Each structure stands twice: as structure tokens, then as C-alpha cells.
Amino acid sequence: SKAIFDLECSINDSRMTVLGGEFAVAMMIEGNWNALAKLASNCPSLEQQLGLKIMTKQTKGRKQEAELLPYEVDLVALDHPGIVHHLANFFSRRKINIEELATSSYAAAHTGSAMFSVHIVVSIPADVHIASLREEFMEFCDTMNLDAVLEPIKL
Template structure:
């Protein structure tokens, strides 16, 4: 594709087989390409985020097609033009995994720990589940963070582990394997 133009598409609707097939076919038929995506089912709802790339006119056609696509696929769709990711500030990708007894505020506490250190959360997934044998409700967080290159990793790791110990979270932080 000649120029890199991007459109972020967010879609939400009742889960059913075939949604990804139908949505990806519509994107392809208009002449766009899915550059990045995340999809999940939350309760009975299907949710997807897509970054679609294409030339200016194909993205304009995609924007124009959204109302009809919403009706056809029975989805709520939001679209927004965007740019490619700014990679001018060097950062190191690290993976953070946390498990604990479920209680309110875990995501906020983790987000606050990283944001106060200028560390961007780039990807995150959380889930609640019943522990084997006991049935105790557990909460797990998996995230990828971008650690600025000027942060001392060993000190950050030590601070993070102390933080997690203080609020009773079992955690690891390690370089992302790409």
C-alpha cells in the first residue's frame, strides 16, 4: 500500500460464530488490511479492536460502510482515524504476570505503580477464576509494559516485587519474548 493510513475499529455485539469471518471479509472487500487486532468474549458479548490500514480512499470507503455493517452484523461499531505508533522514545518490552485473591482495586494499583514511573501499559488481559480444590476466587493479570530505556531495570524489578509483596500479589516481571 502506498501511504500508511490507519483506522481503529471497535466493535461490540452478542457473541455468535462467524463474526470475525464476516467482519474481516468486509474489510478485505473494501481493500483494507488488518494490521493489528485484539478480540475476546466477555460474558455473552463479543468485543474486537482492529487497526486497519489502507490508502486514503479505501479507509474513507470503510468509514462510509460502517452504518450498513453495524446493521448487517448486529454490532455497535466505532471508528477513528489514527497514525502509526510513535517509536521515537526507546522502550524495553516487559511482561508482567500477577495472581492474587480477587479483590477490588488490583488493576488500579498496578496501573498506578507503572504510571507514576512513566511506564506505559501497552497490552493487558485480566480474568477471574475459581482456584482448583478450594474454589476460592482468584484474579490474574497479564500485561506488556514499555519500560523507558533510561530506567534501571534491576531497581524497578526490586521496587515492583516489594510493591506486590506489600499488597499480597504474586508477580513476575521479565523481558518480553518477541
């Protein structure tokens, strides 16, 4: 963050986590063109100084094409391959965007069973009938033996 601050840029959005034994961060950095170009050109030396792998990519603002409803999914299940794939496919087939997704694996407290949890934020188009979507989602979860809820995000 010091290199970003030193060039008078700012971090607009970021996500940080530790995956395995590695630190990972994604940042949306804003600044004037010269400062951003200088920051990108400094990346190789920053990688060596900090012991990190740095990748940069220019982005543009996101266009809001339609009214979208923010919902969240919280899911817990016995861990098995394909959970994220099937969830992503469920929402993708219905043109529902996944905005955020976080997963974790853990051992159940009393049984030691391998468990898997998922938290997803989705954007549901306003023309989607929520009751029907919720029913389809619950049927999907029953078929996959997943315990989940689909709820609106309340601020």
C-alpha cells in the same frame, strides 16, 4: 473481515475476545483514503447486518521517543477491588507505558476461592535501573499481597 477485504483494505493488527457474552474486536485497518472513507460510511449498514456496534477512529503511527525495553508482568492474587488500578498507578508513576493488559477472574481449582490473574506488557525506558524497578515492584506486590513476576520478553 469481508467488508474490509472487499474494499481492498487490510487488517494490520487486531485483538479479539469474548467478554461476558459479547464478542469484542479492535482492529487497525490500512487502506487508501477513499477505501477507508467508504468503509466508515458503510458502518451503519454493517452494524445492522452483523448485529454489532462499530466505532471508527483515524489514528497516526506511533512515535518512538526513546529506547524502550519490552517486559511482561504475570500476576495472580485473591480477587479484590483495585488490583488493576494499583498496578496501572505503579507503572504510571514511573513513566512506564502499559502496552497490553489482559485480566481474568476464576475459581481456584481446589478451594473455590475467587482468583484474579493479570498479564501485562510494559515498555520500560532504557534509563530505568531494572534491578531497582524489580525490587520496588516486589515490595509493591508484597504490600498488596500479590504474587507476580516481572521478566524481559524473550523472542
